[in-house]
Amino acid sequence: MASPTVAANAYASLARIIGSGSGGGGPVAGVKPVDATGPSFGELLKNAAGDVLDAGRKSDAQTMAMASGKSNVMDVVTAVAETDVAVSTLVSVRDRVIQSYEEIMRMTI
Numbered sequence: 001m002a003s004p005t006v007a008a009n010a011y012a013s014l015a016r017i018i019g020s021g022s023g024g025g026g027p028v029a030g031v032k033p034v035d036a037t038g039p040s041f042g043e044l045l046k047n048a049a050g051d052v053l054d055a056g057r058k059s060d061a062q063t064m065a066m067a068s069g070k071s072n073v074m075d076v077v078t079a080v081a082e083t084d085v086a087v088s089t090l091v092s093v094r095d096r097v098i099q100s101y102e103e104i105m106r107m108t109i
Helices: 004-022 041-067 073-106
Strands: none
Touching (some): 041 073
């Protein structure tokens, strides 16, 4: 188990590494502030849900193509597996967001 001294030394080493590559400019020497022009959390979730829908549509299209004889089984299995991974990832993120919300609601003010 790491002691506080080891953790502090590791943090200081990381700060030096970041500082030597970025040239400074942030509140902590060598650490730049977060860029606020990136997508919001809601936009990231919307994009993730859109990616899952796209994977599902691709899976459906591959299944229909196989039913009409225009696709092989491997393409269908690959598309279905990709959709399964996308849905599982989305469900895991949803569960974590709900867990975080419940944890915030239990906090005393």
